[in-house]
Amino acid sequence: MFTTRPELSGDFGMVASTHWLASATGMGVLERGGNAFDAAVAAGFVLQVAEPHLNGPGGEVPILLWSEDDQKVSVVCGQGVAPAAATVERYTGMGLDVVPGTGLLAATVPGAFGGWMLMLERWGTWRLADVLAPAIHYAEHGVPVLGRIAATIASVEGLFTADWPTSAATWLPGGRVPDVGSKLANPVLAETYRRLVAEAEAACSTREGQIAAARAAWYEGFVAEAIARFCATTAWRDSSGEVHGGLLTGDDLARWTATVEDPVRLDYHGHTVCKTGPWGQGPVFLQQLALLSGFDLDAMGHLSADYVHTVTECAKLAFADREAWYGDADVPLADLLGEEYNARRRALVGDEASLELRPGAPGGRQPRLPAFPGPEGDTTGGAGARRTGGLGEPTIGQGGRRPGEQSEPAGGQAGGPAAGDEIVGPDGTVRGDTCHLDVVDRHGNMVSATPSGGWLQSSPIIPELGFCLGTRAQMFWLEEGLPASLRPGARPRTTLSPSFALRDGRPWLAFGTPGGDQQDQWSLAFFLAVVHGGLNLQEAIDAPMFHSEHFPSSFFPRGSRPGVVKVEERLDPGVVAELRRRGHLVEVDGPWSLGRLSAVARDGGFLRAAANPRGAQGYAVGR
The missing domain is CATH 1.10.246.130 (Gamma-glutamyltranspeptidase, large (L) subunit, C-terminal domain)
Incomplete structure (x- = not known):
């Protein structure tokens, strides 16, 4: 079948992600002797700068990895928890029935930094200064403004100007939306990461000691202090339409740590x-x-x-x-x-x-x-x-979905800006999305990571740090007695969902996608296309995609669309007609509008990789 680009194969290393700068950064680490874990961490921090509308330092990251030394799959949980003050009674007492989709009330402990540091410390080989150097460079000197970045900033320009002046100072340089293709820098974030490195190197001379010192600076030192002070002293408008402050405290950050867990597994057709x-x-x-x-x-x-x-x-x-x-x-x-x-x-x-x-x-x-x-x-x-x-x-x-409910949209047109995925819904909901990256090195180590949250449009920027907090608490329910009820110290039931598969007991495939509730539909469609359709990685990514919107959204304001199935128009019209005859409410989107997968594999003596063409920013690299 036709593919937009080749499936890559080689034997040295492969990196695939949702942005070419992150993929190139990860490959550069492999070329200079780093392993897959070093490469993933460096690429992950670059994604925060290159795709600020999709993730940021105040967000979170779940990671699945295979370590050749350990000979096992492990899960790194970089998902922060709800503040100690975050109770159902506290929120409903403010007149809320759902957690706002933007602003400080939706913040959980920012877990991405802790997750990346835990993986670097336990499985990586590089020092903190080395993995942060590419992100510092891009934050200081700027990244090319994607069409989606400009469109996202334009959609919240009024909000920034009227209600979030610290965000306006960063994302509206010169008081205006940056042009597509121009350079966009974040020197305050660059300085935050420089200070982390300086404090870490002053505290200890060893690699592991410096990582521990940086983690302490983030969760107990100057970063935590700035977050706690901002939440305590700032009250700005959020998506509820009201003005609210934040609940995160220094104690919330100091009590939290990233963890390593065993994965949940299922055997399926030899995988x-x-x-x-x-x-x-x-x-x-x-x-x-x-x-x-x-x-x-x-x-x-x-x-x-x-x-x-x-x-x-x-x-x-x-x-x-x-x-x-x-x-x-x-x-x-x-x-x-x-x-x-x-x-x-x-x-x-x-x-x-x-x-x-x-x-x-x-x-x-x-x-x-x-x-x-x-x-x-x-x-x-x-x-x-x-x-x-x-x-x-x-x-x-089920009832119908409220307008604008989906906070993590689908992808876009191949070779052009994203289409068919509004940034701001008719109800004023500001939407974000997610990133993904996969790495495999010549030793056989593999990583699948899905960083997200802390989008530029999610919450006001903390001026001393150059980043905003995430909004993952919107996935809690303000109703007691449910598994996903809001509770102090609990993790929200996140949609972030990296994937890993073994074949005949051996590590085979690391893959994933942005897309919120669609992640475990698009990833499944990709996996089934490889296992049952006999397609290679790139063919499976390029194949016409589909998903259901039948069930409640994980995002504010939590609506649903019973029976709705979205398909790309490249799907056979006869199939569409038959689905409609069976009662599916089929909505046909653009030909390259759904799914943003990437993947790497160990297969037949080769390392392989592929990435999504939709939206014209994802790339795989390798040799």
């Missing part, structure tokens, strides 16, 4: 797929595979009507369980991934499209859904809205 725990949406990928294992996708044919229908209906069931069961809590994963449970759930997939949200009852536990927004502000879901569906499992009738 073992590894994901984060259910504090993120990662296991929903595995639940979809568990359901699909009972269908003959090979016989259906890749991207046939039967294929797209079956994958979509299984996604609806798996994501319904995400809504009922996932969170930083005791989640019955063994039951959710078990064959008996999935055989019962699989029987719910019929010939017609379901328009209901149907969580299951793993181990006999009765599900409870949050009261999510419905049409014209109505709410559906929750315990009172439950009614019995097929096989004795609850079904929830």
Whole structure:
């Protein structure tokens, strides 16, 4: 099939990411003797500068990695937690029914720095100054302004000018939106990272000691002090339309640390797929595979009507369980991934499209859904809205999505600026997105990381630091008793979802994508295209993409679009017509509008890589 670029193959190293500067930075580290972990950290910090509308230092990062020394897959959790003062009562007492999608109330502890430092310390070989040098250079001297950066800044120009003057000072140089193709610098951020390096080198002479000192400066020193002071003394407008301050304190930052965990795993057709725990949406990928294992996708044919229908209906069931069961809590994963449970759930997939949200009852536990927004502000879901569906499992009738609900949009046109993904919805919701990067080195080490949050449009810039806080707390529910209820010290149920797969027990594939709730649909479509469609990495990325918007969004204001399936117009029109006949509400987007995947692999004695052409910024490099 036609591909927009070749699948890369070689034996030295491969880096693929959502921005060419990050990919080139990572490859430069490999060329100078660094390993995959050094390369990923350096590339990750460059993404903060090159894609400030998609991530920043105040955000978070989950990482899946394979260490040749350890001979195992590990998860690094760089997801910060809710402040100690963040209770449901505190928020509802302000008249809120959902956490605002922008501003200081939506901030969790910024976990990206801790996550990157933990990986560098435990598995890397480079010093702090070396991995930060490329990001400092680009922050000081500037990066080329992408069309999406300019469009994002233009969409919030009025907000910055009227309500967030510190953000205006950084993102409106000379008082105006920067031109596409011009250079955009952030010298204050460059100075923040220089100071981290200086304090770290003054504190200790060893590599590990300097990393520890930098972490202390971030979570207990000058960075933490500036964050705490800003949250305590600043009260500016957020997406609720009201003026609020922040709840993060120095103690919140000092108490938090990044962690290393074992992944959740599922075997599928000779492959073992590894994901984060259910504090993120990662296991929903595995639940979809568990359901699909009972269908003959090979016989259906890749991207046939039967294929797209079956994958979509299984996604609806798996994501319904995400809504009922996932969170930083005791989640019955063994039951959710078990064959008996999935055989019962699989029987719910019929010939017609379901328009209901149907969580299951793993181990006999009765599900409870949050009261999510419905049409014209109505709410559906929750315990009172439950009614019995097929096989004795609850079904929830859903309302329509509020305008502008999706905070992490789809990709854009290949070879041009993004299209079909509004930056500001009709309700004024300011949307962000996410980055992704994958690395494999000549030793066989592999990394899949999905940094996000702290977008330039998410929250006012902290003037002493040159970055803003993230808004991941919008994924909590302001309703007691749910796995994803807002609780002090809890992780929000993030959508960030890097992926790793072994084949016949050996490390094979690191992959992922931006896209919020779509991440574990686009990544799944890519994986299935390789496993069942027989496509190589680039062919699978370039293939026509699709996803469901049936279930509640993870982002403010948390609406849903029952039955809606989005497809790229390159999908066979006959398939589209058949999906509509089966009751799917198909929306046809531009030919290169959905998905932003990248991937690296160890395969047949080669290292391989591929990256997404949509949006004209992702690239893979290697040799």
